[in-house]
Amino acid sequence: MRVLIARCAVDYSGRLDAHLEPATRLIMVKADGSVLIHADGGSYKPLNWMSAPCTCEVRPAEGEESAAGIREIWDVRSDRSDDRLVISLYGVTEDFSHPFGPEPGLVKDGVEAHLQELLAGQIHLLGAGVTLLRREYPTPIGPVDIMALDTDGTHLAVEIKRRGEIDGVEQLTRYLEYLNRDRSLQAVRGIFAAREIKPQARVLAEDRGIECLILDYDAMRGFDNPEDRLF
Incomplete structure (x- = not known):
């Protein structure tokens, strides 16, 4: 899993359109390619996300994007639909990756x-x-x-x-x-x-x-x- 703490803006288009103004957030990129954006609150639910299978293309900011203080653009597209998640990164405080290994799965008690x-x-x-x-x-x-x-x-x-x-x-x-x-x-x-x-x-x-x-x-x-x- 890759984890970033970054100042970012997020635009989502698909079944509905949504926009997140620039703010410091947690970005998670899971091993299956899923991308999730979390705020410092709101329990377990992300502010926005793109489920796997999806494809993420990363490019440096250009022109007006760069002039607005954006350093990098993540263009995340669903492989099964027209859903699209665009993450504009203004600055990264932390960026690290850690392999989790195989997941044994949840064993429920009292089922x-x-x-x-x-x-x-x-x-x-x-x-x-x-x-x-x-x-x-x-x-x-x-x-x-x-x-x-x-x-x-x-x-x-x-x-x-x-x-x-x-x-x-x-x-x-x-x-x-x-x-x-x-x-x-x-x-x-x-x-x-x-x-x-x-x-x-x-x-x-x-x-x-x-x-x-x-x-x-x-x-x-x-x-x-x-x-x-x-x-």
Whole structure:
């Protein structure tokens, strides 16, 4: 990655036109060719950018450009569209490059696969006497995360999400409609389980007779013992 701290002006043309007046900014050029311009603020979002694949041509300022104090022009063009990013450099304070090497990628903790594995091993969280029948229970419209059986012989179809939203309730509703037409199964009841369930999703689920279950990820991993809490 190449990183510059420079006084620059930026002009963008493409789906819309935008202009940044001269100011000191951070310019990042990534290994894939992406160019990003950041201000000292605004969190992670750049002021403007050009995504790869793109081509950058650099030339010295000429004529009126040079007279206006510009030293160098970067002309960055998208390889897939007419989008264009022109960076006019007035002065560079820092300019350095550093190889990062291969990126192993982000490993998310507490995703649906982890929650499914933990809930299958702690199936009692669905109720006393509940037994696990199968994870990834197959149906023609997709696998149900967990299929279990309660003491009354009712099958429990469990849909697990990290964050429970309306789409997840709709997904479980489709599974229940299909499963309840299967004569090999007795009554099938739905449970919508997530670390967090949005209020609208909870209202919809309960209106459809679907139980909502909040999963305490830390407690399920044994990192949080409720008996040790002061409050």
